[in-house]
Amino acid sequence: MRFYCVALRLKLKELLRNKAYMVVLIILPILMSLIVSYGKAYIDEGSLxxxxxxxxxxxxxxxxxxxxxxxxxxxxxxxxxxxxxxxxxxxxxxxxxxxxxxxxxxxxxxxxxxxxxxxxxxxxxxxxxxxxxxxxxxxxxxxxxxxxxxxxxxxxxxxxxxxxxxxxxxxxxxxxxxxxxxxxxxxxxxxIGATVQKREGILRIAKGLMAIFLMMSSLLMGVRLIEDRKGKIYSRFCTIGKGKLNPDLPLVGAHISLQTIVGILALIIIKLSGKEIIYLDLGEEVGLLIAYILCLAALVLLVSELVSSSELWFSMIPICIIAAILFCPIVVDMSSMQTWFKYLSYLMVPYYYLGGTTYLLGLVSATIAFTLIYYVVTRLKILRSSDDILYK
Known part of the structure; x- marks a missing residue:
C-alpha cells in the first residue's frame, strides 16, 4: 500500500500545478452535486x-x-x-x-x-x-x-x-x-404534474451514466496495464523505495489491486451522491460534499493516469450509450429478460439500484474477465505473428 500512497502523493503535487486539472477537479463534483440535488430538491422529510x-x-x-x-x-x-x-x-x-x-x-x-x-x-x-x-x-x-x-x-x-x-x-x-x-x-x-417525473429521470440517468462511465474507465485501465507490460505505469504504481520494482507484486496483482481501489472509490462517490443526504444537517452535508470531492479527485487522478490516451476516452462514448441501453434499468425492464441475461445485467447495474457488495463484485469480476480475455487474445496474436515470421 505504501507505493500507492507515494505515487498518489507525487502525482497530486504535479497535478496541483496544472490549472486545467484544477478547473475540472472543482467543476465536476459541483456539477454532479447540482444534478443530484436537482433530482431530490423537492423531497422534504415526512412530507410524503x-x-x-x-x-x-x-x-x-x-x-x-x-x-x-x-x-x-x-x-x-x-x-x-x-x-x-x-x-x-x-x-x-x-x-x-x-x-x-x-x-x-x-x-x-x-x-x-x-x-x-x-x-x-x-x-x-x-x-x-x-x-x-x-x-x-x-x-x-x-x-x-x-x-x-x-x-x-x-x-x-x-x-x-x-x-x-x-x-x-x-x-x-x-x-x-x-x-x-x-x-x-x-x-x-x-x-401530480410532469415536473417531478422529469427531475427523477435526470437524477436516475445521471447516476446510471456515471456508474457506466466508471465501469468503462475501469475496463480501459485493464487494457492499459496489459499493453504497458512493465513500463511507465507499472513502474509508477508498483515501486518501493527509490524507484525499485516491487518483486512481490506481479502485473495481474497490480491490476486487481488498482481495480479494487477504483471500485471502492466509485461506490463511495455514488453513495455520497445518494438520497440519504436529505436527512443531514448543514454541517454534515458540507462534510459529505467535501468527502465526495476528495473521492472524486482521487478517482479522476487514478483514471487519468491509467487511461491517458484521449482517443480511449472518446471511444468510450458510444460504448457507454450502448451499455446504458442494454444494462441500465433506466431503460430496460429486467423482469422481461431471460434469467441468464437478467443475472448478467445485475453485474452491470450501479450501486444505486443494488447493494454495494454486488456492484463491487460485479465490477471487479467483469474487469478481471475482460482483462483475461484481452490477455489471451493478445498472446494468440503474438504467437500467430511468430509463426508467420518463422514460416516466411
Whole structure:
C-alpha cells in the first residue's frame, strides 16, 4: 500500500500545478452535486403521505409497521373507497390495498407470484425493487418507491415471493399457503404534474451514466496495464523505495489491486451522491460534499493516469450509450429478460439500484474477465505473428 500512497502523493503535487486539472477537479463534483440535488430538491422529510387499507392478520401487521415509518406519513383508512377518494383528492400521494388472494385465484398462483405490487411510474426493474423489499418489512420499499417511483404515475408490475420474503419478518403471523396481494392505488396524473417525473429521470440517468462511465474507465485501465507490460505505469504504481520494482507484486496483482481501489472509490462517490443526504444537517452535508470531492479527485487522478490516451476516452462514448441501453434499468425492464441475461445485467447495474457488495463484485469480476480475455487474445496474436515470421 505504501507505493500507492507515494505515487498518489507525487502525482497530486504535479497535478496541483496544472490549472486545467484544477478547473475540472472543482467543476465536476459541483456539477454532479447540482444534478443530484436537482433530482431530490423537492423531497422534504415526512412530507410524503401514503394511504393504507387491509383486512387480514398479515396485512394488518404490514400496515402497523408502515405506520411506524418516520420518513413517510402513512394513514390507514377504513374502506378501499375512502382510500381511493383520498388519493383522488390529493389528500395522500398514493395508496396501498393489502388483501388476501381469493381461493379461485390460488389455483393458478404459485409462490413465485405471491405478491403483486402495482407501482408507478414504469422503468423500476424487478431486481432492484425486490432487493429493497427484502430489507425490512416495507420500510425501505415504501421509502424507495415514494421517493423514486410513486410520484410519476405510470404503471409497472413487480412480483415477489411471499414465502421467502415475509416469513422471516412476521413468522408468528404467517399462515401456511396464505397469499397476499398489495395493489397500488393510482392518483390523478394531472394533479401530480410532469415536473417531478422529469427531475427523477435526470437524477436516475445521471447516476446510471456515471456508474457506466466508471465501469468503462475501469475496463480501459485493464487494457492499459496489459499493453504497458512493465513500463511507465507499472513502474509508477508498483515501486518501493527509490524507484525499485516491487518483486512481490506481479502485473495481474497490480491490476486487481488498482481495480479494487477504483471500485471502492466509485461506490463511495455514488453513495455520497445518494438520497440519504436529505436527512443531514448543514454541517454534515458540507462534510459529505467535501468527502465526495476528495473521492472524486482521487478517482479522476487514478483514471487519468491509467487511461491517458484521449482517443480511449472518446471511444468510450458510444460504448457507454450502448451499455446504458442494454444494462441500465433506466431503460430496460429486467423482469422481461431471460434469467441468464437478467443475472448478467445485475453485474452491470450501479450501486444505486443494488447493494454495494454486488456492484463491487460485479465490477471487479467483469474487469478481471475482460482483462483475461484481452490477455489471451493478445498472446494468440503474438504467437500467430511468430509463426508467420518463422514460416516466411
Amino acid at each position: 403521505k401514503a394511504g393504507l387499507w387491509s383486512d387480514s392478520i398479515l396485512g394488518n401487521r404490514i400496515s402497523d409497521i408502515l405506520l411506524e415509518d418516520k420518513g413517510i406519513n402513512f394513514i390507514k383508512y377504513d374502506t378501499v373507497e375512502i382510500l381511493e377518494k383520498a388519493v383522488a383528492t390529493n389528500e395522500v400521494e398514493c395508496g396501498f390495498v393489502i388483501k388476501p388472494i381469493i381461493d379461485e385465484q390460488k389455483e393458478n398462483m404459485s409462490f413465485e407470484r405471491a405478491i403483486t405490487v402495482i407501482t408507478s411510474p414504469a422503468t423500476m426493474a424487478q431486481g432492484p425493487l425486490q432487493e429493497v423489499v427484502t430489507a425490512t418489512i416495507y420500510r425501505l420499499v415504501a421509502e424507495d418507491i415514494a421517493y423514486m417511483t410513486l410520484k410519476g404515475k405510470s404503471y409497472m408490475q413487480v412480483e415477489i415471493d411471499l414465502k421467502n420474503w415475509i416469513h422471516q419478518q412476521v413468522e408468528g403471523y404467517y399462515a401456511d399457503g396464505e397469499l397476499m396481494q398489495i395493489v397500488f392505488v393510482q392518483g390523478d396524473s394531472k394533479v
